[in-house]
Amino acid sequence: MTAIEQKFLYEQVAEDMRHAITIGTYSSEERLPSLRKITSLYGVSLATAIQAYQWLEDSGFVEARPKSGYYVLPRGCGKACEPEVSNPRMKASEVTVGELALGILEEARRPDLINLGAAVPGEDLLPLKNMSRIYAGVARREEALLGHYEAQQGNELLRKQISRQLRSSGVRVHPDEVIITNGCMEALILSLRAICKVGDTVAIESPSYYGMLQAAELLRLNVLELPTHPRDGVDLNALQQALDKKMINVCLFMPSFNNPLGSSMPHKNRKQLVEMLAAENVPLIEDDIYGDLSYDTPRLPAAKSFDCHGNVLLCSSFSKTLAPGYRIGYVVPGKYFDAVLKRKFLGNVASAGIPQVALAEFLRKGSYERVVRKAALHYKQRTDRLRQLVLQYFPEGTRVTQPQGGFVLWIEMPEHISGVALHDRALAAGISITPGVIFSPGGDYQHHIRMSASAVDGDAIDRAVKTLGELSNKF
Ligand SMILES: Cc1ncc(COP(=O)(O)O)c(C=O)c1O
Structure with a gap:
């Protein structure tokens, strides 16, 4: 058993009581067994029983009422109605998504x-009319775009707009550091291909977007799932343990609004994450596809903004914000630039020119924000x-x-x-x-x-x- 799998006695008692509450053995507002009863039910000490109830209270399942005991809180309030930190096996495994x-x-x-x-x-929330109008205009005006391949790295005007746009996520890069891709999915695959060889292990948040799992399956990579908090994202202690044991070749995380958890790493964790990985020379592939859809403004800086070593490959696209049908994404691959660009060429030579020029025009007009x-x-x-x-x-x-x-x-x-x-x-x-x-x-x-x-x-x-x-x- 790893340290992560081990559970204290009070946690086991608390888990069992939580389960009983979850399946309705004890209903909302009902009084729970007394501390003394818990000691005899589970054969534990009074201190353990107290710790178990404290855990349930901290987790928002129960409340202590003075001189009366512990009561089940109504559902829908407190942390009790949010999922807990995930608890994966922490063992690298092959992937079959099905x-x-x-x-x-x-x-x-x-x-x-x-x-x-x-x-x-x-x-109804996409600027489809505007984007299709711009697209039609570019297609009409610039038919020459159909007559040649777009630059392998992507259209220069678009790369310039993206490098400007990235400033709002704290990322300062030259347009020449950006590679245009066919959506974020291609950016992720190119990044994995540039870094990994068959049999390498990718650490991911648990749960993680199934597209990432499919990518790992396709490239015959193992996956190591890490415990992930539904609000704060991946557990950095668990990550450090895996790094210490040399279990990981690359991390593939969504620090901003993980799909499906919606978790968002706090500012200081992002910085710590980038520093931890740089110290071990383990690259981070950052999927920031939801980053701009933050309910708070300004959005949190991307992990890439803390990258001083070119160790973070930032991947994103306009599929969630402007138009999934444009199929335009990008990667800022840091020191893996050449390796990613080579694989882009081998995959599909270059992305189509007209959507790139049209998107550049949309961004230039300034209504993205x-x-x-x-x-x-x-x-x-x-x-x-x-x-x-x-x-x-x-x-x-x-x-x-x-x-x-x-x-x-x-x-x-x-x-x-x-x-x-x-x-x-x-x-x-x-x-x-x-x-x-x-x-x-x-x-x-x-x-x-x-x-x-x-x-x-x-x-x-x-x-x-x-x-x-x-x-x-x-x-
Ligand atoms: C987290 C995440 N990454 C990547 C993708 C793929 O994005 P794209 O459509 O830009 O290829 C998706 C699409 O749902 C996603 O949710």
């Missing part, structure tokens, strides 16, 4: 389904609303994250509910959700689902979540 993940994006394309599954942005601010405010309202609906309709014991950016929610249901079965039943009822198992290589998160709040608007969503609640109550 067919399930491939179906999720397809479901988002079906007009007969209410999409709470795929993490696609709300179409306004578009993204407006969208982030809407996403905040939509995630809040979806969260409330889930807590209202889902079975007692359901926990939901409270992200500070992006538009996905991670939902932990009572253990007897299968996320995959709920997905299948929801699909039959005309609703798409994402089962939690696809966010882990080891088949964890069986009773979890991810929901996207991006399209949550109008009464249809109330009805859809009510239906999901009814379905989940039938398990």
